[in-house]
Amino acid sequence: MSLPNHARVVIIGGGVIGCSVAYHLTKLGWKDVVLLERKQLTSGTTWHAAGLIGQLRSSSNMTKLAKYSADLYLGLEAETGVATGMRQCGSVSVALTDERKEELYRSAAMARAFGVPCEELSPAEVKERYQHINLDGVAGGIWLPTDGQADPANIALALVKGARQRGAVVKERTKVTGVVRDGRKVTGVNWVSDDGSDQGTIACDMIVNCAGMWGREVGKMAGVNVPLHACEHFYIVTEGISGLTQMPVLRVPDECAYYKEDAGKILLGAFEPNAKPWAMDGIPDTFEFDQLAEDFDHFEPILEAACNRMPMLAEAGIHTFFNGPESFTPDDAYHLGLAPEMDNVWVAAGFNSIGIQSAGGAGMALAQWMEDGQKPFDLGDVDISRMQPFQGNQHYLYERSKETLGLLYADHFPFRQKATARGVRRTPFHRHLLDQGAVMGETAGWERANWFARDDQAREYEYTWGRPNWFDNAAAEHNAVRENVGMYDMSSFGKIRVEGPDAEGFLNHVCGADMSVPVGKIVYTQFLNTRAGIEADVTVTRLSETAYLVVTPSGTRLADESWMRRHVGEARVMITDVTAGEGVLAVMGPNSRALLQRVSPADFSNDANPFGTAQEIELGMGLARAHRVSYVGELGWEIYISSDMAAHAFETIFEAGQDVGLTLCGMHMMDSCRIEKAFRHFGHDITCEDHVLEAGLGFAVKTDKPDFIGRDAVLAKKDEGLSQRLVQFKLTDPDHLLYHNEPLIRDGEIVGYLSSGGYGHHLGAAIGMGYVPCKGETVADVLASSYEIDVAGTRVKAEASLKPMYDPKSERVRA
The missing domain is CATH 3.30.9.10 (D-Amino Acid Oxidase, subunit A, domain 2)
Structure with missing residues (x-):
């Protein structure tokens, strides 16, 4: 079979996932689909997989994909004539x-x-x-009665037969030797036959890296980072x-x-x-x-x-002792989606020993994403844009992969931290925090103080589903912020500078809120997709007439930067990651103003520095920028300091706070305070499939400004009414703990699950948030129901509220 000179898409890799992508693209009607396999189909990892088909995954959408796979495999034989061996044996x-x-x-x-x-x-x-x-x-x-097992190789062969029947070109013994690039786009793929007798180039509109354990190397050819080992x-x-x-x-x-x-x-x-x-x-x-x-x-x-x-x-007797390679990623989740570095390179690789049960759903989701140009539903768990550039480092992957394989069967405790490949990214305050008893966690490679141990306490996690060994520590930190003053390190949060003559207009197009604000104004906003789903949850500070600072969660910095880059169009702007350039100390609590007045001559009054504004300040003997915002629901400031002066700033504030009871705090405190205040957590409470109005964030959207992404969908939802609302819950029994995904029961029936959960130390019970269906209902109807949360099989009564249970009028942050 000769290869065409041009293809709409070239899929690299003929394991089960490459076959699934080809199958699903052709099912959507795509023509000119070419799949290249370096040796023989399934010859990498697929052929020796165990073929377990489990349906329950760690999130709703991952479960949806696994269920889709099982249903697909049950029907493939009738469609293609190839038996998949699928049996639902439970x-x-x-x-x-x-x-x-x-x-x-x-x-x-x-x-x-x-x-x-x-x-x-x-x-x-x-x-x-x-x-x-x-x-x-x-x-x-x-x-689980609907779980099962199947023949991995035959699943792949059935999928590829279905793709061929709809016109896909599948060529074995054809190795990709290079990828032709032009800026942020791939324009072609170089190939050579296995015996070296033939070679050529296929011009293409896009590629999909389905190269399995070769995925990292193929990614390098295409200029993208695919961390796996x-x-x-x-x-x-x-x-x-x-x-x-x-x-x-x-x-x-x-x-x-x-x-x-x-x-x-x-x-x-x-x-x-x-x-x-x-x-x-x-x-x-x-x-x-x-x-x-x-x-x-x-x-x-x-x-x-x-x-x-x-x-x-x-x-x-033992008939076979088998040892075969499989690829694993740094966080045990596979890689799917559009690579952030390029505009037409897609990835489906790194399946961590669950490739067979995942391939059907992953191929379907990716094909739909490629067809529509946007995710069919939230795929944040596996979106490759969650991977940080450093995570492609070979030594890092070698060390981390020692752990990730075993984590599949390890206890999946809440707050469990990775033990290997740690200490790669450290904030300017890292050593200061360790000296004061910090117990570190890791997010996106950043070492972050999660809680502070007492002098007589081991500085380590003791994992449990009950109250952990740091429960009282986090409670003390929480109460310090609520009643006095606390300080914590926010340096790991992403900082993206957007500047240029068109910065205002560009950000008004990308953001739901109005960016036409005075210099020094801080705006809370979302990046919306065309369905008004939430792609990012950020604050934007206007630094000058032509420059803004976008602050993002640490784990989504790359994704949020990529979203902006893909929507620049002809706008004259520069987008620069400046995360490492500044350290950030959050000083929060009713006595935060008094503490900051000790270390700076700046005016922190409401008149000079109202909520939602930033000002340049002197701090100690250095300079800083004070942003008056809060993710914990208290009076407070986030202090941005250039990295060279960060240690001095920490020492200055810390020493000044000693006689007023300043408490160093960690990320667990921040999470428990934010959930009391019903502040949304991106990736849990708000995702690309959650409508901004149903998430209760309509106040952050300004539909009277010029056109912005998602505006039509916001107006349409206003006309048609909400189908669901994000509701805050408080358990009436203070002994139970919530994490997330617990079933949400309304008037005796399961209607959903908690998107996030934590303990409200000030409110005195576990707090959760979750979406409640409410089509055609009023707010009064939603609140008139009785609610329970299913905690490991026990139904626990819960109070419900659409307003924050803590400081519903936000009087404290504006004090």
Whole structure:
């Protein structure tokens, strides 16, 4: 088969995800789709996958994609004639500790909210579902009847047959050797046949990097960052076991093991805590259906526990000891979407051992995104723009991948921090905070003080589903901000400078709020898409007639910068990331004004510096800029200091605060204060699929200004009325804890789930937020209902409010 000279899209990689993207693009009617595979289809990772099809994921949309995959695979044989081996045999997951049982029961509650059948099991019921298990130490479990297993290679071949039937060109033994670029666009792909006898270039409108464990290298060719690293992944297959019939998939995460019955044999796989990264020097060019060297010593602890858990294994012979590579990403979530560095390079790679169950949904979502030019629904969990540029560093990936493989089966405790590849990004205050007892967490590579330990307290997390070891510390920090004054480091938040003669007009096009404001004014606003969904949640400060500072969450800085770059058009502006150039100290609380007056001659009164304005100040012996805004709902300022003077500023404020009770605070305090004030958290409470009016943020949108992205959708929603509202909840029982995704029950029926949750130390109970359907209803109708939250199977009554339960009139921030 000869290759065309031009394609609308070239898909690089013929594993299950590349086949899925081709299938779904052609299903949408795309022509001129070309898929290139360096060796043979499925020969990288797909062919040796275990083929487990689980449907419950950690968020609603990831679950939606997994459910789509299962449904797709059930119908592929009828469409293509290729059997996928898809069987919904169900799955049992068991807990060997009370903490794991809490996790499983919370996931069962989450399943109810997401529409996935799931049942909590007692130990005896586990035995009924899986007769061969030894119940030693089993505390409980869950049963997911619609989970299953399938033949990975045949799924890929069925998908690619469907794509071919609709006109896709699929060429094996054709290696991509280079990508032709022109600025921010790819214009072609260079290829060579496996035997070197033929080569050429395909001009193309776009490419999709589906290269699996080669994804990082292919990304480099295309000028994009695709952070992933291959690790060794082990399983064994027994000899045939007499009388063994079809069984559910069994997962015993506390022993790092999963069990799958296949043709009268047992496949035992492992996600060990300390993984073995592979191919630091690159994947061999000859790699095709390759196995890696056995390492029985590495696998032996898993097998020993498994022989106890499944006594029949001790009697069965081992038919196959398999070791094959799979790719893992820094945060255990796959990479999907439009690469931030380029305007026509798409990515679907790094599937962290869940590629088979994810491929159908991921291919569908990406194809729809490519078709429409915008995400079909929130894909923030996997959007590749969440990855920071440094995370493509090979040494970083090697160190982090040792941990991420094992995290699939580790306890998924709330607030769990990564242990490897830490300390890469440090704020100017890092050492000062450590000296005062800071316990660090990590976000987007930034080391951030999450809480402060007492002198007699270990400076480490003790993970639990109950009240953690830092609960009282965070409460003290919270109360200091509410009652006196606290200071915390906000340096990691993204800072993007937008400047040029068209800066005002450009930002008025991108932002929902009005940017035609005086110099020194701070505006809270959102970037909206054409559906009025929220793409970013930011503050914008006007620094001069031609310059603005956009401040973003640390994890979305790159995504927000990319959004602006893609909407620049002909506007004469420069967009520059200046995050590392300034340190930021937030000084918050009713006594913050008095403290700042001690260290600066500036006037911090309401007349001179009202809420929502910034002023240049002298601070100690240096200079700074004081922004009067608050994410904790108190009087306060965010102090921006150039990095060279940041340490001096910290020391000056800290020393001045010693005799007025200044308390150093962490990110846990900030989160608990913001949820009391019902401030939205981007990525949880507000996403690209949440309408800005239904999120309760209509006050931040000015429809009387000239056209801006999303304006028509805002006006349409005003006419048609809201379909749902974001509501704040407070549990009536102060002992229960909320995190997020707990089912939301209205008048006895599940109507949704909490988008975020935390503990309100001032209000004295757990607080959550979640969307309540309200089509055709008044505010009074919404509040007249009775509400409960399902916490690990227990329904707990909750009070509901559409106004913030703390300081509903925002009198404190304006004091």
